[in-house]
Amino acid sequence: MKSLKLFGLALGATFALSASAFAQDITVAVAGPMTGSESAFGRQLKNGAEQAVADINAAGGILGKKLALETDDDACDPKQARSIAEKIASSKIPFVAGHFCSSSSIPASEAYADGNVLQITPASTNPLFTERKLWNVARVCGRDDQQGVVAADYILKNYKGKNVAILNDKTTYGKGLADETKKALNKAGFQEKMFESYNKGDKDFNSIVSRLKRDNIDLVYVGGYHQEAGLILRQMRDQGLQTVLMAGDAMNDKEFASITGPAAEGTLFTFGPDPRNKPTAKAIVEKFKAKNIDPEGYTLYTYAAMQVWSQAAAKAGTTDAKKVMDTIKAGEWDTVLGKMAFDAKGDIKAIDYVVYKWDAKGNYAEVNQKGS
DSSP states (O other), X not given: OHHHHHHHHHHHHHHHHHHHHHHTSEEEEEEXXXXXXXXXXXXXXXXXXXXXXXXXXXXXXXTTBOEEEEEEXXXXXXXXXXXXXXXXXXTTOOEEEEOSSHHHHHHHHHHHHHXXXXXXXXXXXXXXXXXXXXXXEEESSOOHXXXXXXXXXXXXXXXXXSOEEEEEOSSHHHHHHHHXXXXXXXXXXXXXXXXXXXXXXXOOXXXXXXXXXXXXXXXXXXXXXXXXXXXXXXXXXXXXXXXXXXXXXXGOSTHHHHHHGGGGTXXXXXXXXXXXXXXXXXXXXXXXXXXXXXXXXXXXXXXXXXXXXXXXXXXXXXXXXXXXXXXXXXXXXXXXXXXXXXOTTXXXXXXXXXXXXXXXXXXXXXXXXXXX
């Protein structure tokens, strides 16, 4: 009987140790639109985070512990994003890779700051994200004042003397990007023929398309997301309008082509040089391909965000958000996107945008310097 009790105590101790070890896993989070109209990009963030956590754990984890990943859905809704941020903070999760929409990342960042959570966004490009002097924010992507200039340069080189319209969806991202592109064009002495807004979620763009047709618009620049941009393009073609559509980085998902079909051909957008083609990404891209996942768009950016945080936490010897952020800003990090360093605001020091063009088969490729 005594031996049974001792066995029971030993077994209980073993389970307790196992539970204790499991409880000591470091939980990190990825947050973005897992549902809703931008869920394609939520999948990109989730895929990148899951693969990064799996690879970090396979290499031994950090600080002697494994990572556990929590996935949170904000549906690109600012209030939902703030609620998620408060939940993550109350759970004492030290790091979040997110969000996607700038209108989510910005309000969430304030709750993260209050709750001592470090936030690296893979995808939010509105300059305001890093311009509010918050200690806890960084991004591994560029900014709209950078991609707006690249878009404007392309328009100036290829549409000088032509009629250009600028549309925006009134969101933090869309309006911000449209404003930055307009600012760069106007600074160069180019005046758009039309500047118009619509509401994110709109389905009927016939009145806008009629105005584009009336004003003989050669190129329409859309500050907004791929769902509405795809519908605008389809409705232009339905009315016989061959106007070229150009937009920003929120077009870099194959779902755009599923909305437009062959009409996508010739559509332009700005994004960083394709991360899938970087030598530093080759091995990781192969892992995704083995799972039948195309690591397009912000998939590898999310992977890189996880790498930056994990390397900095290991170097700092702690997951304390403020100490890890100080370490991030003081160092240079090896990522799937290449070496990465950050300025005092949390922006990456080296960034370049390029212009891409969609073809009729639902693929996109970088255009050459002459614009063809």
